[in-house]
Amino acid sequence: MYIPYGRQSIDEDDIQAVIEVLKSDFLTTGPKIEEFEKAVADYVGAKYAVAISNGTAALHAACYAAGIGVGDEVITTPITFVASSNSVLYCGGTPVFADINPDTYNIDPNEIRKKITSKTKAIIAVHYTGQPCDMNEIHKIAKEHNLIVIEDAAHALGADYKGKKIGSISDMTTFSFHPVKHITTGEGGMITTNSKEFYDSLILFRSHGITRDTNRMTHNEGDWYYEQLELGYNYRMTDIQCALGINQIKKLDNFIERRKKLVENYNNAFKELDNIIIPFQKDECHNSWHLYVIQVQNIDRKHVFDRLREKGIGVNVHYIPVYKQPYYLKNGYDKECCHNAEEFYSKAISLPLYSDLTDEQQSYVIKQVIDCVQGVK
DSSP: OOEEEOOOOOOOHHHHHHHHHHHSSOOOOSSHHHHHHHHHHHHTOOSSHHHESSSSHHHHHHHHTOOOOOEEEEESSSSOOHHHHHHHTTTTTTEEEOOOOOTTOOOOOHHHHHHHOOEEEEEEEEEEGGGGOOOOHHHHHHHHHHHHEEEETTOTTTOTTTEEESSSSSSEEEEEEEETTOOOSSEEEEEEEESSSHHHHHHTTBBEEOOOOOOTSSSOOOOOOOOOOOOOOOOOHHHHHHHHHHHHHHTTHHHHHHHHHHHHHHHHHTOTTTTTOOOOOOEEEEOOOOOOEEEOSOOOOHHHHHHHHHHTOOOOOOOGGGSSSSSHIIITTTTTOOHHHHHTTTTEEEEEEOHHHHHHHHHHHHHHHHHHHHOOO
């Protein structure tokens, strides 16, 4: 038996939805794109949504639309996947890392304030594990300094902050539909925004910077005519992927409820153990629980990790602080230190969490974790 830390949930309805598109006239750039965009926009409560090839492309597009360029600094967290900061580099900007809150593991607004300079252009707030960042304070900082706020919500589809769905709050919010996320399109991503200006820029960027919109073209030579207005990329999502996404999002709330139940089981099992710190939950937020991350203390994390892997449990670690990666070290980040992030990284282990995880499988994981931490001297 092998239990991964995350995996997709695909049923016969999903398969049939994809088959229908495969039999249709449009495999890409067809009607399923707008249908999926509308489904996501309606779900999160945003005016606009732009489907894109993956979550990294979504971040790249958002940074582009925000006007990030050479000389601009963007503040983000080191406890994230490298794409959050790489997207800044793609646009010629400079990522700046602010330390995390040791309770929530999210970027600390007080640390953001310390990192602001005259070059700061934007903040990328990453909702780690699906728990929303302190968006009120982040927006306050952004307003004071005229900064753009991008939310990296790759973990947080379905989460809400003080009664508002993540995806409806900031200048732009990006999502990922990788198979380990709440819903999947295989690969795929989405950017939501309430700004028509950002929306128009994102639409151009994902398709070579080309438009057929006569209102945006410099002139029109006929129905065949198009113009490249900007330097964009081929970041389109296919109708095949969108058909899967449309079907998946209908089940999102059920997926999240199952994840919450699994989290409750884990918390109840581990809350009295001295060697385990369970995740902190903020009262004013609803975590959508992409990841369940424990911290192990007073014991060797690698021993616990290796032993669980030996038992067929696909534990993982999310994440190595980004500035510790060799690429970043050789590009000026060798003196970087975010103490809370490094302390958290040294103890973190992600346990299996996905909607198809059975009670029997979770009971096995719980038993092995307890046996391991209680057996280590």
